[in-house]
Amino acid sequence: SLGSDSAKAERMFRLMDGFLKNDSISLQQDILRHVEYTVARSRFNFDDFEAYQALAHSVRDRLIERSHDTQLYFKRKDPKRVYFLSFEYLMGRSLSNSVINLGIRDQYADALSQLGFEFEVLAEQEGDAALGNGGLARLSACQMDSMATLDYPAWGYGLRYEYGLFRQVILDGFQHEQPDFWLNFGNPWETERVHVTYPVKFYGIVEEENLNGEKCNVWIPGEVVEAVAYDNPIPGYGTRNTITLRLWAGKPSDQHDMEAYNTGDYINAVVCRQKAENISSVLYPDDRSFQGKELRLKQQYFFVSASIQDIIRRFKEAHSNFDEFPEKVALQLNDTHPSLAIAEVMRVLVDKEHLAWNKAWDIACKIFSFTIHAVIAEGLEKIPVDLLGSLLPRHLQIIYEINFKFVEELKKRIGLDYNRLSRMSIIEEGAVKSIRMANLAIVCSHTVNGVSKVHSELLKAKLFKDFYELWPQKFQCKTNGVTQRRWIVVSNPSLCALISKWLGTEAWIRDVDLLTGLRAYAADPDLQQEWMMVKKVNKMRLAEYIEAMSGVKVSLDAMFDVQTKRIHEYKRQLLNILGIIHRYDCIKNMEKSQRSKVVPRVCIIGGKAAPGYEIAKKIIKLCHAVAEKINNDTDVGDLLKLVFIPDYNVSVAELVIPGADLSQHISTAGHEASGTGSMKFLMNGCLLLATEDGSTVEIVEEIGADNLFLFGAKIHEVPKLREEESPKMPLQCARVIRMVRDGYFGFKDYFESLCDTVDGGKDFYLLGSDFESYLEAQAAADKAFADPNKWTQMSILSTAGSGRFSSDRTIRDYAEKTWGIEPCRFPSDG
Numbered sequence: 001s002l003g004s005d006s007a008k009a010e011r012m013f014r015l016m017d018g019f020l021k022n023d024s025i026s027l028q029q030d031i032l033r034h035v036e037y038t039v040a041r042s043r044f045n046f047d048d049f050e051a052y053q054a055l056a057h058s059v060r061d062r063l064i065e066r067s068h069d070t071q072l073y074f075k076r077k078d079p080k081r082v083y084f085l086s087f088e089y090l091m092g093r094s095l096s097n098s099v100i101n102l103g104i105r106d107q108y109a110d111a112l113s114q115l116g117f118e119f120e121v122l123a124e125q126e127g128d129a130a131l132g133n134g135g136l137a138r139l140s141a142c143q144m145d146s147m148a149t150l151d152y153p154a155w156g157y158g159l160r161y162e163y164g165l166f167r168q169v170i171l172d173g174f175q176h177e178q179p180d181f182w183l184n185f186g187n188p189w190e191t192e193r194v195h196v197t198y199p200v201k202f203y204g205i206v207e208e209e210n211l212n213g214e215k216c217n218v219w220i221p222g223e224v225v226e227a228v229a230y231d232n233p234i235p236g237y238g239t240r241n242t243i244t245l246r247l248w249a250g251k252p253s254d255q256h257d258m259e260a261y262n263t264g265d266y267i268n269a270v271v272c273r274q275k276a277e278n279i280s281s282v283l284y285p286d287d288r289s290f291q292g293k294e295l296r297l298k299q300q301y302f303f304v305s306a307s308i309q310d311i312i313r314r315f316k317e318a319h320s321n322f323d324e325f326p327e328k329v330a331l332q333l334n335d336t337h338p339s340l341a342i343a344e345v346m347r348v349l350v351d352k353e354h355l356a357w358n359k360a361w362d363i364a365c366k367i368f369s370f371t372i373h374a375v376i377a378e379g380l381e382k383i384p385v386d387l388l389g390s391l392l393p394r395h396l397q398i399i400y401e402i403n404f405k406f407v408e409e410l411k412k413r414i415g416l417d418y419n420r421l422s423r424m425s426i427i428e429e430g431a432v433k434s435i436r437m438a439n440l441a442i443v444c445s446h447t448v449n450g451v452s453k454v455h456s457e458l459l460k461a462k463l464f465k466d467f468y469e470l471w472p473q474k475f476q477c478k479t480n481g482v483t484q485r486r487w488i489v490v491s492n493p494s495l496c497a498l499i500s501k502w503l504g505t506e507a508w509i510r511d512v513d514l515l516t517g518l519r520a521y522a523a524d525p526d527l528q529q530e531w532m533m534v535k536k537v538n539k540m541r542l543a544e545y546i547e548a549m550s551g552v553k554v555s556l557d558a559m560f561d562v563q564t565k566r567i568h569e570y571k572r573q574l575l576n577i578l579g580i581i582h583r584y585d586c587i588k589n590m591e592k593s594q595r596s597k598v599v600p601r602v603c604i605i606g607g608k609a610a611p612g613y614e615i616a617k618k619i620i621k622l623c624h625a626v627a628e629k630i631n632n633d634t635d636v637g638d639l640l641k642l643v644f645i646p647d648y649n650v651s652v653a654e655l656v657i658p659g660a661d662l663s664q665h666i667s668t669a670g671h672e673a674s675g676t677g678s679m680k681f682l683m684n685g686c687l688l689l690a691t692e693d694g695s696t697v698e699i700v701e702e703i704g705a706d707n708l709f710l711f712g713a714k715i716h717e718v719p720k721l722r723e724e725e726s727p728k729m730p731l732q733c734a735r736v737i738r739m740v741r742d743g744y745f746g747f748k749d750y751f752e753s754l755c756d757t758v759d760g761g762k763d764f765y766l767l768g769s770d771f772e773s774y775l776e777a778q779a780a781a782d783k784a785f786a787d788p789n790k791w792t793q794m795s796i797l798s799t800a801g802s803g804r805f806s807s808d809r810t811i812r813d814y815a816e817k818t819w820g821i822e823p824c825r826f827p828s829d830g
């Protein structure tokens with residue numbers, strides 16, 4: 001009975017002495033206990049890494065307590081939940097973020113110093129969790145932080161790759177990829193749930209069966225793999241709520257290959273079992289191109305099927321009628337990668353729960369929402385029908401059925417406009433017949449979100465014009481944001497302290513709009529002085545890192561000019577490098593007496609190229625070749641340096657961003673859906689040099705055009721510029737390309753095809769066309785930097801205007817307008 005249960009709980013609670021304590025002595029005891037019994041080292045003899053492990057386990061204990069409380073509370077309240085389905089998460093490190101969100105950073109720092117350790121030093125021991133490629137994946141991580149902090153009843157679902165994004169190693173200036181076997185040293189943050197497993201089926205055939213006089217489709221699989229849950233706690237800031245990121249790993253199923261056992265081939269059967277683990281073993285490192293590979297499709301279905309089974313199990317624990325499903329469940333598709341979930345939900349509702357098709361479809365259409373991150377049609381995922389049909393025969397039938405009904409409906413609405421019908425069809429007829437995953441997602445979702453204002457408009461006007469005309473109300477905008485917890489509080493503690501001091505409160509960490517309060521002091525010489533000091537400290541940290549990585553000594557008086565992001569032609573790192581060559585050339589040709597007027601620069605570039613992206617790899621090599629020349633030219637000295645930061649990832653970003661004076665976001669207008677790096681720089685008081693693309697347009701609205709350096713063609717001008725007979729190629733641009741072509745930086749032949757992309761007659765990304773305007777913006781930045789007070793004021797205004805770009809704002813928007821969920825906060829004071 002209930003009474004004795006609660007008596008039992010009460011007794012256990014007392015036995016355990018209540019919850020874990022967070023005073024310095026308790027923390028020290030916990031850490032030492034973990035040294036001795038978890039890490040299994042003597043508490044009298046352990047090194048930094050072991051200290052980190054013990055520390056992490058003591059933090060983990062506290063996270064687990066809170067996540068139990070949160071889950072029980074959600075269960076009791078049974079609110080509508082959102083399930084965030086994303087194929088990628090770039091979590092980076094967890095330690096600092098966790099103790100800050102738990103509100104016990106200082107207590108831990110104190111406890112550690114009593115034990116003779118330094119918190120920062122131990123935090124450096126942690127490796128990055130890099131289960132994603134770039135912006136899309138880091139966005140998922142920021143949004144998880146906001147969902148936890150804002151007390152939303154949310155779950156994240158993803159894949160537990162054993163190999164995260166490759167490590168970038170530079171040899172002779174060339175990128176090499178090395179596997180990131182990140183679980184090698186254990187992962188203290190995750191908990192394996194050996195009993196939360198689901199079978200996932202592949203291949204086989206579909207048979208029609210007769211169930212009580214009704215026809216019913218039964219899928220008889222050819223292969224079954226087990227999915228095991230690994231739970232990762234995500235603590236909110238200033239709340240006890242701690243939500244869960246559940247990642248699936250592949251594990252052999254006992255049903256895997258019964259035949260083999262029966263035929264007596266025991267050894268082979270065991271070896272075959274290992275294949276199951278391959279499904280979740282490696283993250284695909286291409287951030288936009290898709291290749292229609294079977295393993296990738298297997299990953300997608302594996303992830304989707306396990307997640308849907310888990311979601312439906314949780315629903316059924318409390319409900320028996322699927323009519324209530326849309327009142328209790330929202331499913332968010334992060335791009336098209338998880339969009340097989342639509343077919344899977346239909347399969348479960350129709351084939352397993354035996355709902356009528358129309359009823360099931362009605363439910364599906366109420367639960368799904370979809371956010372798209374792509375800009376161009378070529379970037380959209382298409383799955384060859386043959387591939388899907390062999391791997392998931394039943395799902396192919398279901399998708400055909402969805403499409404048939406959709407096209408019938410469409411004909412009634414728009415008539416027999418066959419061009420339009422074929423454009424909108426979920427099935428693409430062509431050389432390779434394939435499934436358009438975006439079309440599937442749009443047809444079923446109640447809301448389709450873009451990730452910035454201009455991106456959302458572009459979706460309506462170009463990419464999904466036909467769908468917009470059909471369902472205008474579906475198309476919405478949720479401008480991206482990043483979490484100020486990680487991108488200020490964790491990564492820039494000195495700035496964090498300074499902001500809190502001047503605002504007289506730490507409330508902005510939960511309520512980021514308060515940052516606008518800094519505007520009142522932007523011209524205050526005292527704040528400016530302190531602001532400059534903070535930047536200096538961060539530049540010092542960065543300079544030390546640069547010297548350690550590349551041996552290049554840089555001057556702290558120079559402007560630190562940073563462009564860090566994935567390497568892509570459209571992001572135009574090449575424009576940056578050509579600009580640097582031009583700057584170098586100018587300095588070389590300058591009268592000696594003029595040189596004192598040059599604003600010294602440290603140009604910093606970092607980012608990974610997809611392993612198969614030849615041109616991107618050449619850009620990396622060119623950067624190194626140019627750096628070699630410039631950095632060894634004693635004639636130029638501190639006036640110009642160029643450094644490439646290898647293996648850019650979340651933890652490197654945490655070091656680089658606070659130390660930047662200027663950052664570049666210079667994509668060809670119309671190509672960057674949003675861009676989120678810019679928001680992190682903005683929060684850290686870094687000035688932007690940017691094109692009017694993606695979220696930059698909204699940043700301008702917020703901080704004013706005179707607080708950043710804009711240049712280049714605007715979105716609407718781009719198509720016309722591309723049509724021009726002979727592309728614009730200013731003399732200075734032609735001259736620097738000539739230098740590369742002539743072998744001024746060596747590797748003449750190797751750089752030829754790279755130069756061709758600019759002066760080979762096409763210049764698709766409009767480097768030539770934007771070159772002069774780019775140089776002007778750079779000159780304006782130099783001029784502003786020469787006036788430190790003016791610069792600092794712009795810097796303060798950047799941070800002050802960054803509040804709108806918090807993922808807290810994005811998530812609140814999603815919760816209220818797209819998911820229809822409300823906060824569900826565990827009642828406690830912290």
Ligand code: Z2T
Nearest residue numbers: 134135136287373374672673674675676
């Ligand atoms: C990605 O990171 C982004 C878009 C993609 O399109 C794929 C990947 Cl892996 C399919 C980026 C956008 O390029 C960037 O503009 C945006 O800020 C980010 O997603 C988050 O929305």
